[in-house]
Each structure stands twice: as structure tokens, then as C-alpha cells.
Amino acid sequence: MTRTIKLAMAAAMALTATSAFATNGDNLMGLGAKARGMGGVGIATAFGAESGLANPALLSAVKSNEISFGGTLFMPKVDFESNAFAEAYSAATATPVMPVSSDTSKADMSMIPEVALASRINENVVVGIGMFGVAGMGTDYRDTLDGNTGVSSNGSFGMRTNLQLMRFAVPVSYSNSGFSVGVAPMLQYGSLNIAYAMPLATGGIDPQGSGVSEDFGFGYEIGVAYDAGAVGITGLTFGAKYQSAIDMTYDHTLEVTSQAFGLTGIDDHLEQPAEIGVGISYDILGSGNTIAFDYKQIRWADAKGYKDFEWDNQNVFSVGYEYTRNNWAVRLGYNFAENPIQEQAGASMMAPGEYDGAVKNFFNLAGFPAVVESHVTAGGTYSFTKMLSVDAAFVYAPEVSFSYDTSAMGQGLAYNMVLQNGGTPTDAANAAGATANSSADVKHSQTGVTVQLNYAF
Template identity: 50%
Template sequence: MKRSIKIAVAAAIALSATSAFATNGDHLIGMGAKARGMGGIGIGMSHGAESALANPALIGSVKGTEVSFGGTIFMPDVETNLMGAGGVKSDADLSVIPEVAIAQKVSDNFSWGIGMFGTAGMGTDYRDTGMNMNMVTNLQLMQFAVPLAYKTNGFSVGVAPVLQYGSLDIKYKLIGFGGSESTTQGVAQDFGAGYNLGAAYETNGLTVGASYKSSIDMTYKGQIKAATTQFNGLMSTAILSDNLEQPAEMGAGISYKMANNTFAFDYKKIKWGSAKGYKDFGWEDQNVYMFGYQFTQDNWALRAGYNYAKNPIKEQNGATAQGAVNNFFNLLGFPAIVEKHYTVGGSYAFNKMTSLDLAYVYVPETTESYSVAAMNGGTPAAISTKHSQDAVSMQLNFNF
């Protein structure tokens, strides 16, 4: 067991240096291959150790000690056309996102665990295109949590203190638009702390759950403020702070297991509209709806799911300085505009100790076009972005 834990931790640290490009805003639709195979389901259905961040109350379903580690190969396809110059594809088209989870039942009532997940991020890369202002952005977020759960008579509660690591890098060249190359000072990093709360009740195949995730305040010195300051000569109102707070979340879920079939539904609200930084760029709260199905038979399982959340980025008034700058950064640097996610997955148990989970997520193309007229002397002009995604997740589980 100790060897498995060391391998899992080492994998998470090694992979955390790679970028992520997430999908409910800048969040992954789910943590772990089981959840991702079911459209992100995880609030009202236990996935064992994988439940560490989704709903800490549900880790109590493990029977002994469970160690899971794996990752997601994320493949976004982003193309942006700035002011009619022609569509250019971003080179940020491949990321590896790590995940490690450990859960242990200490007694009939008490369980604890450790979770380390790449949870969110996004970015684009136009540095070698000679177009789109050579924009390069990269936001990465990873969370470390220690879930604690207590269960009695089918009712369970859980809490997970969370430590979050984040990094942000923004670069571009404003030459030709009244400015110069951005003066951001390389990658900025920060740590923040928060907590997750969860509760669940299980009876006769029915599980209902609820969860709350606190906001986590992050500051990336020399990034957002420096990036927007470059517009000062053109539009002085565009300067923003370096705060980029990960928003609070609240949700509820329900699942029902009938023989070999499990049907599940989760809902959560992501509070982008009140999060520092995101609200400055005009992001709005996001309602996320998740539908999942699982079929189990002997030592294997099949899963399918659907995840929908409306684009949280509202178009700003591009005839104003602030509106044009927000539209510019949102679509060129942080195009979190996709809405629909179709998922499939499966599991295979090689023996009582070892199993493998797989998941695939397909995101059809979404296109948005926002005004940036104020960047064009008031003459009508737009920025248009197309965004689609594919992702493959794999996870190994060891039970002791």
C-alpha cells in the first residue's frame, strides 16, 4: 500500500506542471474517470475514493483502503478570428491533468482520505502564428484535500479542508493597437485555502446528496493588472486587479440503483458572478445539469452521461473601452464558451484488488462572436471564437 501511495503522489506532482483547459467555465466537469464517464455525476452517487472533492461524505462507501490514480488527456480545439483577419488555431491543444485519491475506512462509522486533483484551468497559444496578437495564456489549478466522513444509519456527513495551488501566465503583443508587448513578469503562482462540505443519505438503493465548496481567493502578481495596463493609452478604464478568486459552488444530487442499473442526476451552481476577477470580466453564475447512467455486471461496468451548462461569459458592450477589453480577453485568451458534454465510460476489475476505469468526453463545437468596436476606433469590429473538445480519462484503483 505504501508503495502505491508513493507512486500516486509522485504522479500527481509530476503531471501538475502541465496545463489544463476545463469545460464548466474553467472547471472540469468531474474529478475522476467514473464521474467523467457519467457526465460529472458525483454529488448524489459515491465513486469511492474518487468522491474526495465532489462530496466528501461519500468516501464512507469504501470497504477498507482504496487508492486511485490516473489522469485525463485533454484535447481542446480553439480557433479565433480577430477583427476579420482570418481564423487561427491555438497551439494549446493537448494537456495532461492528474488525479490521485486515497480513502480508508477506520471504523464502521469513520473514514478519511486524501485527494489531489487538477481541477481547473484554461489557456490558448498563438505565439507562433504571427496573428491574434501572439496571445499566450495559461491558467492552472490543483487542489489538495483531506476528506473526513462520519456515517451512521445510512446518513453521512463530510468535510474536506482544501489547499489550492494556482499559476497564471498572460503574454501578448499590442503593437498596432496603440501599445507594445505586454509587461507581465512570467508565470505568477499562489496558494489559497478553502473547504468542502457534504452530506448524503442512502436507503434501499436510493442515495441523495448535497455539497458546498467555499470560494478560494488567489492573487497572481504582475499578471491581470499588467496585461490590462497595456491598454492604458487606448482605454484607461481597462486596468483590473490581480485577484482571480475560484468561486463558491453549491449542489445536490440523487441516484437510484435498481438491480444492475443506476440512474443519477446532479445539479450545481457555480458563483462566477460574485468571484473576484471573473466578475470584472463579466462572467455570470452558471447552472450545471448532469445526467448519468451506469450498468454493472460481475466484474465490469458501462457508463454514459450528459452535462449541460450555459456559457458563463456574457458579451459586454464592445463600443465601450471596458467592454471591448473584456470581450477581447474572454474570447482570445480564456474562451470558456462550450456548453454540451456527451460522455461514455467503463470499468473492469482484474481481481478483487485491482480495477481500471476509462472515460471519454466529447464536446461539440460552440461559436461566439463579440464586439470589440472600441479597439477599432469605434468602427464595428468583432472577435469570433470556435471551441470544441475531446478528452480521455484513465484511472487505476487498488483495494486493500
């Protein structure tokens, strides 16, 4: 049975083979076209079967049976460059600094699937089932490598990363007198690959990485919702949710690949963090207008793996608007998520912690650049019949740019180059001291289009 589930999830994950879809950290901004069209809201706004992982309590809005399936075409654009190796090479060999230019990651398009079903069992209980691509991240700079010298034209060491996560959930909702409570047990399937190439002193490259690693993890989400119409305030809904952390272990990935850069104390755990959130929505009765607001916190700073790379907890604010009339609807939204990747001290390899900080700055921006903050969204629905409808959503995250200090990493590279070429520790220390300051620089923007077909019966 486990093998069957794994094969099914792996087949779905194959659709995201070039995945790089970080939005709120590495989590998708919202699940389903309706939520994405409204800025990712969903804690207090019911979206039928697809509410199963936003707030399972809101499945109570399903009247009979619903099926929803579709996907998101995600198109990130990530440009990266770092002069850490170039400055190190110059100091270690007493040669002019080699040119470095920004290059665009080839992980620039992916398909993210979603399938959700819900069925009302009786007056109080609704049960659902769903499979969602929920998170992921990745870059691909393999084409920047020179196979002869081992040097990467943008200083990325030919970095290639690919994290993909899919969840299988069975949400259940119980409602009575305007109050709803829901729980969604979750099985998570994940895969992670990190690879790059270190230049050798004799020329050529030393490939680093051990291929794709996979794991399963278990978690849950609980949610509550209250329809204030039960006390005479028609159209007003409150919601809250908690999502557990899900620990994953990707054997021989994070530990192996970080050691080549001199990082210690990093193991192979990468835990998707816990989330807490609250929301409110107001449907102005009879006008077709709905407004909604969500707040949630994603607890990266407490999650294994992410806290090792110094990610901060992330506050996410979403606001959405919907106008419905007859057989169509339009939606607008805005989502703001604080950048969870903060710059670490990295000026000197001799200062406690600064060498590690410089390497983490490099790794975060070269391999896991989850730095986008604002998202502008739009979407709509067209109903062909009372049972059949199609949703669409468009999400755009404007470009952000960050530059983080990697000077200590450049010093460490220079030190090791001198030793590899037969130099003394004194010579290596002199080269490290002569290394100019360096940085990792990233630019990141995103575009996404979601299409979804719904059938209610």
C-alpha cells in the same frame, strides 16, 4: 514544509504545461474516470476514494482501503480571429484593411493528474487524502505574430494564457443510520501567465506580461448524503454539497496586462468561485442499473477577477447511467453548463462602459474562452480481481462558436495609433470615428480521455 508541498504540486502541474482544459467554466466537468463517464455526477453517487472532492460525505461507501490514481489526456481545439486591430490600422493610416484569418491555438493537449486514497478508521469514520488537477484554461497564438511588423495574423496580439489549479485535500466522512456528513479542507496551488505583444507605430512589437505568477489558497468543502435504505427505500440516495471560494493573488498579471488595453480597476485577485449542489441517484436493486442526476451552481459572478470580466453564475446539469454486471461496468452521461461569458456592450468608445465592454469581450474570447456547453460522455470499468480494476472514460464537447462586439476597442486602437504617429487629438478622434465595426470570433470544442487504476484492500 510549505516549500516541499509547493515543489510537489509544481511538479504535478508541469504535466499540464500546455493546459487549456475549461469545461464547466474553467473547472473540470468531473473528477475521476467514473464521474467523467457519467456526465460529471458525484454529489449523490459514490465513487470510492475519488469522491473526496465531489462530495466528501460519500467516502462513507468505502469498505476498507482504496487507492486510485490516473489522469486525463485533454485535447481542446480553439480557433480565434478578431479584425479589431486591422480595422483600426486601416482607419488610422488610410490604407486598405489587412487580411485576418482564423488560427488554431497551439495549447491543444495536456495531461491532468489525479491521486486519491481512502481508509476506513472504524464503523462510522472514513478518512481520505487526494491531489487533483481541478481547473485550468489557456490559449497560445504566439506563432501568429510577425516579428517585423508586430501584427498578428488572426488579430490576437499573439495572446498566450495559462491558468492551472491543483488541490490537495484531506476529506473526512462520518456516517450513522444512513446519514453521512463529510468535510474536506483544501490547499490550492495555482499558477497564471498572461502574455501578448502590442504592435509599435515604428514597427516591431512591445511585449506585455510579467511571466508566471504562483499562489496558495485555502478553502473547504462540506457535504451530506442520505441513503434512503435506512427507511426501507433501497437504492435511493440524496446528496448536497457546498464548496467555499478560494482567493488567489497572481502578482503583476491581470493588472499589468489589462492596463495595456486601457482597462482600469482590475487587480491581481482571481478567486475560484464557491459552488453549491444537490444530487440524487437510484440503484435499481438486483438489476445492475443506476441512474443519477446532479445540479450545481458555480458562482463566477461573485468571484474576484471573474466578476471584473463580467462572468455570470453558471448552472450545471449532469445526468448519468451505469450498468454493472459481474466484473465489468459501462457508463453513459450528459453534462450541460450554461456559457458564463456573456457579450458586453462594445459599440462605441464614447459610450460609458462600452470601451471596457469591448476589451473584456476580446480578452474573454482570446485568452479565456470557457464557452463550451454540452458534453457527451461514455466510460466503463473492468475488474481483474476483487481488488484490482481499471476505469476509462471518454468526453466530447461539440463545437460552439461565438462572436462578440469589439468595435469600441478598435476605435481606441485607431485613436492611439494616430497620436503615436504625431497626429492631433482631432485627427485621432476622426480616425476613431472612421473605424469600421469589429468583433472577436471563437470556435471551441473538446475531447478528453481518462484512464484510472484502482486498488481496494
